[in-house]
Amino acid sequence: MVPISPKTQRSDAISPEDLFIWMWLVENAGLVQAAVGIVTALVWFVYLQVLVSGVRRQRRTEILIHLGGSRSLDGRLFISNLGFEPIYILEILLTLRTPYGERETSVADRTEIAKEEVKNPVATTSQGPLKSGEFVDIGSFDDLLQRAQRNTSDDLQADGVSRVELKVAAISAASSAVVAAKRQFCITFDAGKCRIRPKTVYATQIRSWWGRCRLKRELEMELEQ
Known part of the structure; x- marks a missing residue:
């Protein structure tokens, strides 16, 4: 068996900053999903406005x-x-x-x-x-x-x-x-x-x-x- 060096153990360990971000995402999963939904709706709204403007311009x-x-x-x-x-x-x-x-x-x-x-x-x-x-x-x-x-x-x-x-x-x-x-x-x-x-x-x-x-x-x- 190849022994694991302390250097390898340190590189595989999760840093406190990453752990904090992960825990925050888990605790605020509902808020994150709502934010993603709002951004998606805004993207579709802008796309719809561009489409409607193009149709109006063609009919004008x-x-x-x-x-x-x-x-x-x-x-x-x-x-x-x-x-x-x-x-x-x-x-x-x-x-x-x-x-x-x-x-x-x-x-x-x-x-x-x-x-x-x-x-x-x-x-x-x-x-x-x-x-x-x-x-x-x-x-x-x-x-x-x-x-x-x-x-x-x-x-x-x-x-x-x-x-x-x-x-x-x-x-x-x-x-x-x-x-x-x-x-x-x-x-x-x-x-x-x-x-x-x-x-x-x-x-x-x-x-x-x-x-x-x-x-x-x-x-x-x-x-x-």
Whole structure:
């Protein structure tokens, strides 16, 4: 038999610190299990929040209103769908600020196109579906002013308009609720030349409950006209 040296006995012995930790774990086993359960629940909660945020981000609409080609009255206005889900454009409302007050009217229909020039009925309106990443040209600024003049029977001139707000209402494939975006443009004249300047870098999304309810009332009022 090989004798056990004192050095080996000392290395195999449990130190007082380890013994204290072991006894503490035994005495507080219930507390340790509860702490592990809480940490596990927190991990799953964070994971669930990340998952829900990803789903909401995929279903969230993002409508872009962009002025391109020119910063004058012949500049074209484009509506783009940057969301993951397709949308259907229901209505396009134009609000004009003049010295006599504000005027709001629909400019979705291309009333500047003569009936004899129409080859496809789809070309007579800006309403319709937009897939993810698609855009539609709704006309120039001058076209929108002409449509507003026809709908309101007002003598609207560009030099009498100081600010324009374009509002796009749509239905998302992910939800039956109305989704919308708006963007304002300032109109100024310098030496007889018209300059149109957006007030914001990109369109403001109307996501709040109050904003969507107000927009719904505006659409209902537009139907009664």
